[in-house]
Amino acid sequence: MSVLALSNSLPTLPQLSPSQSQSETPKPLSPLLSNFTTTTTTIHNNSISWTKKTIITALSGALSFGLVFSPPCSVALESPTIQSPPSPSSEYCREDEQVLKAESGPELVTNAGIVEEAWEIVNDSFLDTGRHRWSPQTWQEKKEYIMNTSIPTRAKAHDIIRRMLASLGDPYTRFLEPEEGDEVLAVNGVDVRGKSAFEVSSLLQGPNETFVTVKVKHGNCGPIQSIEVQRQLVARTPVIYRLEQIDNGSASVGYMRLKEFNALARKDLVIAMKRLQDMGASSFILDLRDNLGGLVQAGIEIAKLFLNEGETVIYTVGRDQQYQNNVVADTAPLVTAPVVVLVNNKTASASEIVASSLHDNCRAVLVGERTFGKGLIQSVFELLDGSGVVVTVGKYVTPNHRDINGNGIEPDYRNLPAWSDVTQHLSQCSKLQG
Numbered sequence: 001m002s003v004l005a006l007s008n009s010l011p012t013l014p015q016l017s018p019s020q021s022q023s024e025t026p027k028p029l030s031p032l033l034s035n036f037t038t039t040t041t042t043i044h045n046n047s048i049s050w051t052k053k054t055i056i057t058a059l060s061g062a063l064s065f066g067l068v069f070s071p072p073c074s075v076a077l078e079s080p081t082i083q084s085p086p087s088p089s090s091e092y093c094r095e096d097e098q099v100l101k102a103e104s105g106p107e108l109v110t111n112a113g114i115v116e117e118a119w120e121i122v123n124d125s126f127l128d129t130g131r132h133r134w135s136p137q138t139w140q141e142k143k144e145y146i147m148n149t150s151i152p153t154r155a156k157a158h159d160i161i162r163r164m165l166a167s168l169g170d171p172y173t174r175f176l177e178p179e180e181g182d183e184v185l186a187v188n189g190v191d192v193r194g195k196s197a198f199e200v201s202s203l204l205q206g207p208n209e210t211f212v213t214v215k216v217k218h219g220n221c222g223p224i225q226s227i228e229v230q231r232q233l234v235a236r237t238p239v240i241y242r243l244e245q246i247d248n249g250s251a252s253v254g255y256m257r258l259k260e261f262n263a264l265a266r267k268d269l270v271i272a273m274k275r276l277q278d279m280g281a282s283s284f285i286l287d288l289r290d291n292l293g294g295l296v297q298a299g300i301e302i303a304k305l306f307l308n309e310g311e312t313v314i315y316t317v318g319r320d321q322q323y324q325n326n327v328v329a330d331t332a333p334l335v336t337a338p339v340v341v342l343v344n345n346k347t348a349s350a351s352e353i354v355a356s357s358l359h360d361n362c363r364a365v366l367v368g369e370r371t372f373g374k375g376l377i378q379s380v381f382e383l384l385d386g387s388g389v390v391v392t393v394g395k396y397v398t399p400n401h402r403d404i405n406g407n408g409i410e411p412d413y414r415n416l417p418a419w420s421d422v423t424q425h426l427s428q429c430s431k432l433q434g
Helices: 090-104 111-125 136-147 154-166 197-204 265-278 296-304 350-360 419-433
Strands: 040-045 051-056 067-069 174-176 183-187 211-217 224-230 239-246 251-258 283-287 312-318 325-328 339-343 364-368 376-382 388-397
Touching: 111 136, 111 154, 111 376, 111 388, 136 154, 154 174, 154 388, 183 197, 197 211, 239 265, 251 265, 265 296, 296 312, 296 350, 312 350, 339 350, 350 364, 364 419
Parallel strands: 040 376, 067 183, 251 283, 283 339, 339 364
Antiparallel strands: 040 051, 051 067, 174 388, 183 211, 211 224, 239 251, 312 325, 312 388, 376 388
8 A cells, every 4th residue: 555645845744764653554354344444334134124233343452353243144254363163055054044934934035025125225225425326216117127027046136136236336335145254243251232343342352362252153044153262462553653843942742643543543542642741742733644544433532532522523414314413522622732634635534534523623724635535334234035235324424514425625734834823723713613
């Protein structure tokens, strides 16, 4: 991954030497989870009421694999360090499951029923993020055409769903095979259903080289196994900080570079901010250049560190009421000193949430380049045969009601201004909002 410098005209910015770097460039997760690292993703069981579940990607500092936490269904588990016994073939498993269903009374899942189920999910939840290919009328026409098509096999049904989703023109809305992935049910005997990312992260984390027991369900309807895994330090701190002298040594600025939003980000940034304050920092630089995102919740919690109680961090917008939220700060800010946030065209997702939140609440000025512009929310819905669909259901909107996705955030300055200009800019911003 290439790294872009902000500008050669920023002589006061600290240069990062190899010895100061605390971690390598973030590595992508498993193929299934890699696209989820810069979006918020939830998972649903669509059997009757599409019960809400939560999908959580690799929990940095805990275990070295992507994790899915949900009620019994299958999505993804990648564990290069764990050898698991082979599970029954997916075809055998599904046939066995159908026999059980037939014996217990419920009607068997038909191929047409699976296709119609996927259609209904998109009809109820899909958010067109600007391509304008979707409308209730055209989607109804597609249903009528598809349902008049012969669907003799399950493979044909899955192929129709793939093509149906592809017609939306959204690269993030896609189909998942039943075989994609295992499922984590419990950690050290604690059921993880309904728990937040941070709650589950805390269960998984612990001292390096200690052990944690993870209960895993293999495959769509395979066996359940308890696996003892040794904790290893996978993600190092994403925070690098130092104190810089400005104005001929008459003042000090605390420089903090945040490389990614992992489970350590908030804790380590708090430590850095407190230490820099103790060292005499009267202002701060938060460097989010080349930060492609990570855990969105970590970004939200970091933004709250700078905001007054009750101020808006971000809005979420979606067709479904559950995706229409106003996320607000719930405590007093950790720091109130002026802040400069450095951004470039690889500042994305969670980074854009932090940058826009601080900017729109008059807590920081943005310096650098227009940001990447990625602010979508995907949900995973389980279909009745154990397959699934990932659907874009929402997007992030800044406190000043600007759409992040596809637009990015324009900086206030291309080059680092004088700190007197920063202070004046923030003061004027506050007066205009007041």
